[in-house]
Amino acid sequence: MKKIYLGLLAMSISATFQSQKFPNLKAPVAEKQEHIREIHSDKVNDPYYWMIDYFKKAKDSSKVVDYLKAENSYWEGMMKDTEPFRDQLFKEMKARIKEKDESVPTFKNGYYYYSRTETGKQYFKYCRKKGSLTAPEEILLDVDQMAEGHAYYSASGFSISSDNTKMIFGVDDVSRRQYKLFLKDLSTGKTTDLGIKNTTGSATWANDNKTIFYTSKNPETLLTEKIFRHSLGTDVSKDVLVYEEKDKTNYIGVGKSKNEKFIMIYSGATTSSETRYIDANKPNETFRVFQPRMKDVLYDVTPLEDRFLVTTNKDALNFKVVETPLDKTGVENWKDFVPHRKDVLMEGISEFKNYLVFSERQNGLSQLVIYDRKSGKKEFLKFDEPAYTVYPSGNPEYNTDNFRFGYTSMVTPSSQFEQNLKTGKRVLLKEQEVLGGYNKANYATERLFATAKDGTKIPISIVYKKGYKKDGKSPLLLYAYGSYGNSIDATFSSTRLSLLDRGFAFAIAHIRGGQEMGRQWYEDGKMMKKKNTFTDFIDAGEYLVKEKYTSPKHLYAQGESAGGLLMGAIVNMKPELWNGIISQVPFVDVVNTMMDESIPLTTNEYDEWGNPNNKDAYFYMKSYSPYENIEKKNYPNILVTTGLHDSQVQYFEPAKWVAKLRDLKTDKNVLLLKTDMAYGHGGASGRFDYLKDTALVYAFMFKLEEINK
Template sequence: MKKYYLGLLIMSVSTLQSQKFPDLKTPIAEKQDHVREIHGDKVNDPYYWMIDYFKKGKDSTKVVDYLKAENMYWQGMMKDTEPFRDKLFQEMKARIKEKDESVPTFKNGYYYYTRTETGKQYFKYCRKKGNLNAPEEIILDVDQLAEGHSYYSATGFSISPDNTKIIYGVDDVSRRQYKLFLKDLSTGKTTDLGIKNTGGDATWANDNKTIYYTENNPVTLLSEKIKRHTLGTDPAKDVVVYEEKDKSNYIGVGKSKNEKFIMIYSSATTSSEVRYLDANTPNDIFKVFQPRMKNVLYDVTPLEDKFLITTNKDALNFKVMETPLDKTGVENWKDFIPHRKDVLMEGISEFKNYLVFSERQNGLSQLVIYDRKTGKKEFLKFDEPVYTVSPSGNPEYNTDNFRFGYTSLITPSSQYEQDLKTGKRALLKQQEVLGGYDKKNYISERLFATAKDGTKIPISIVYKKGFKKDGNSPVLLYAYGSYGNSMNATFSSTRLSLLDRGFAFAIAHIRGGQEMGRQWYEDGKMMKKKNTFTDFIDAGEYLVKEKYTSPKHLYAQGGSAGGLLMGAIANMSPGLWNGVISQVPFVDVVNTMLDESIPLTTNEYDEWGNPNNKEAYFYMKSYSPYENIEKKSYPNILVTTGLHDSQVQYFEPAKWVAKLRDMKTDKNVLLLKTDMDYGHGGASGRFDYLKDLALVYAFMFKLEGINQ
């Protein structure tokens, strides 16, 4: 297929002018008085009625009509970019290898892999018995299953221990509520198990007929129960083996890698608890590994001779402890890998003869091989200044081969296999960028901005050679900054459409993530949440000071909790950005956290605080984007959401945009795009999301005067 623009010379945007948007009448949302009163504080919320579609209230139709009016408005405002957006879509799609195949993964006698076909949106899940020359067996043809659905997600593929059956989950609404299906791999017959509102996956006991699954509340979407189902029985009679009473906890069930234990996990942000059961005796009662301890998280890794525990007990950055198989209480735990102040322990990949520890030091991920017989450690080394490395595809316990993924801002995703015994490493597959890609034409850097309190904020940045640091080049700054989720530097073939047109792309590794250790997260949550926002602003100001860009050419992007970040920085420092892209944004913090009927609200108390607490309420109110809109100028803003979003409900961005329209004093562009078919993650097909990305790029390009 034809490849566009990879050889394009870097443009000087200083001579370009922003293209004009048409003078269209903006949608005006109706106001209805709705007073919130708590802690002696009265607040009128004139757009509260927009919750009615979610609540099935009297104004449901009016809500949909308003969202449609906003859709018509953004389409009119961006009408002239349609040909360019189509070109961007085709350009990005042309870089993707349509007919492709994943690296086969060996488990229990079979090689498993997925493959995609030209022109198809989804994939086929396949296997071969014994060796890669064996005949292919298509286990699931997701392309075929998705026919007739505007959204289709198949997940949680779980093969029975005897290799004869698969259970998988299907969501065709985009609410992340999955129905479970069983397919008999010997006959090809598929059965709807009649089990719905699940997390999407099932865990097999070793008898090949008993499964465990997580059941969610159909309204709040909270994971509430772990159930046991026996194939061939009525799901209405499924046994509840664990019920979560604390609404701040997430729960789940899984199987140990050595196939010996079924594990139930219950975890909030600050504490966790594990239950376990011999996988050979599925009807027994689960045992508590160690009762929940205040402010202590722990995760369990079963080996054949002991349990390993990754925990933050007396260890801010986590450490690894060990305990006998028959003595799991905390009084028996002993240090295995002691706590280190400068290293965050993130996880363990266990094998019969080796362990591989996933760690993070100085903001970079690292892998450490540990020989279980000798205790010798080996660090895997890499050359680039900014990169990401992580375990990838290691389901087999009895092997000395370890697979890991490697990528950077300029290196396409690569999968390696290393012989843990000899140290020999082989590249199994690297993402192919069609049309030609040469990493030598791009430069990545690691920068450090200084926050107002003196903290050094890492910034990862990439641009094409020829990028001028004269203050006139455009930069897109991205961040998330919540839940301890670290934003890793990874390659994106679609991003080339930005870089090849003169943009630099940067990631601000702000507090609220965990890039610089657990304290980095602690300093960006709850009553320290504002550090997240000021860190991002400080990163933007640093890029301006160092002449990477200027406020006329600086753009900000974030989604979900990162969308909250976008709303906050637009309020706090509106003059720093020419454009802000806020995707599925969590911008109505106080109202959402006060309403326990809204999905996942109670799970979030340890992250944001509980506004029923007076101190937490007023702190939240002081930064919540919706609460802090003022009569002043705002940057150009593009907001996206999904009507069926289960994570951040559509009414948060809708209310935010309506209030911004009413209050802002500028003539900058404000667009709200609501996808009426999808939810939090957008389109399910592997190409459809590119259309949304093309819109985001076209929005910035239009503001920069770039039209080809």
């Protein structure tokens, strides 16, 4: 094979002029190879298709790696002068984090469980104490020690047997979310590799303390396809298949009800779902279908001791709660418990013996409602800030009247409270400690509403340091996601202070595609209405410019994964609105990925984006897919990040996107691609390593703003 600089990369003959803020270096130019895609009588040449070869283990695998390394060398050279500043930012952000810390202990089945971190250590120790917080500490897992020698290490899915003597946990040391399962005997300390690979990283115990259920993934597509039953001490090859999902658009999983009575298998996509269940005391039973899947109906089952509650969107766009007898679970027996409301989205239930707590969303804000099961009385938990997030947190016990919840806003650090549901007494258990003297009074948060082109009001949450001038000259970073019904709420970030303290404002556009304003908000931002997501974000940016929070010379946009798709779409649609774009692990090659069922998770996504085998879906997708719509025109400054082992959005999507942008863009702005060669979708696994990526993102924007300290 020829050397890369002779074959793969033809370095530009004359140096491309860059802004004086950046050095005058030659950017890599990727080789082109003809590859024709033909579907629905539409022929498209994809000259960078060969970049899939590392993923496919095909002939050009080494060329792909060489290209990514060349891009890494380029961004490192372009950002070389920011190294001292990045190091300063890293140390500054790290200094705000309390290194020696401990989570709020959670009580379950006679033990208090918690994790703690130590000074200078990247990971954590998972511990418990029996009966009392003054009891001796038992370290169940020392993940700091386990992770030694690994570039990436994730331990998760800690599950304790009912008799408290054994623990199952999962380990991923590659960063593709393919976990191996291990058993630890808590009486002897011995850890055993169960030989169970390619799982989601967790297992569910039956009440006999020897049977577990786990989810198995397809090794290529990474789809969750099968549920197995394993009996400890037996060969894995004898594990019993208890469920296999035939619908490739569904995700599946297995768990145990909070009251410990049922093992439940859930299968669902974004539009329909199905639940199966057995008695947790009878693990060898055949799973029974709760209610056969129904077209366009989602349902989630909450077992109580005397009935089932079901959260469903059947005849209820914003979801409602119904009840049904333990022995009559079919839809014909469902009776309304909390009726549907047009202005309130029902998101879930936290169940207790004497109370229920409903998680809801109204006017774009999350809320918690306490329901007394005996009296039927309801109580809304109230909060004063204009934009905030509240959510249940750490409630594994069924037989308790104490309810824990988390609270945060853009100026309030994450806090955990415990409220006695009977007396109403509320106690702050812990507030995230921000070292260095953080004072929330120095910062301000607002909730704004931009008007979309179709008249829809788009909420915007914004935070800045007091003194921020709304004269059109201040820098602002606008963030959004806008897919899968995931709501991006107003939360606190200690790392963000490094941005705010240097004069930036940070804003979240709560665009359609999430569920901030109810289920219709999601329905209006998916499939054949996906472009609403992009135009909402543009409208939010234009509103902030109009109101002089910033200007196009100082406006930046950031998105990750599906939010990276958003970034790719908005730079094609409105490139002149932004000075800089940060597109992280971006889903930008929509058509090609959705046409290839061998790519992980593709078929699971049909209900979100559409199936390109359908002509209308194909052409609509093609009309907005960032990679398909790059043109010969000016683009803003762009920083793109990806991971070679990304299982959610494969590395070749951003790599192809950057290569095509380099070829067609007509501006002199900077385009950088950073590939983590050892990581995947979530980046580094250590609790401090991610700060280096954040420092790079901030340094990129600061360099464009000529902020150097």
